[in-house]
Each structure stands twice: as C-alpha cells, then as structure tokens.
Amino acid sequence: MAVKRQDAGSKLILQVETGVNAKGTVTCSPRTFAHINPELADEDAMQIATELGTLQKHVVHSVNRQDAAQLGQA
Numbered sequence: 001m002a003v004k005r006q007d008a009g010s011k012l013i014l015q016v017e018t019g020v021n022a023k024g025t026v027t028c029s030p031r032t033f034a035h036i037n038p039e040l041a042d043e044d045a046m047q048i049a050t051e052l053g054t055l056q057k058h059v060v061h062s063v064n065r066q067d068a069a070q071l072g073q074a
Helices: 042-054
Strands: 003-020 026-036 060-073
Touching: 003 042, 026 042, 026 060, 042 060
Parallel strands: none
Antiparallel strands: 003 026, 003 060
16 A cells, blocks of 8 residues: 655754753753744754744753654555
C-alpha cells in the first residue's frame, strides 16, 4: 500500500533560561512559535530562531524544530 505524506506545519521551540533550581542546575522554559513553513531550510529556521532569541528577556539555551505531517493512502 502506498502512503502519501503531506506536511502539516512546523514549530520553532526556543528553550530559554529562566533561573536556577536548588541544586544549581539551570531551569528552562519553552517559547513556541507555530505555523512555520515546513519547507523552510534548517539554516533559515536557525536564523529566524536567532532573531527571535534577541527579542527574548532570557538567554536562549537551545533551539528545537518540530515538524508534523499527515499520512494517508495515495
């Protein structure tokens, strides 16, 4: 059976450092930016995330990209 994949969208998730816990470990909180074009190259997504990071009050700890797709029969 052939399966057809249709990209449904992408999200950029910036983990920002929001403090330190009792053990001295950095704590992070996510900042999610949805509705990113799934055809966007990773390099372009990272550039956008870097620009969004400059708008954040907290330091960006990491950047994640989450892609979603819908599967169906061809």
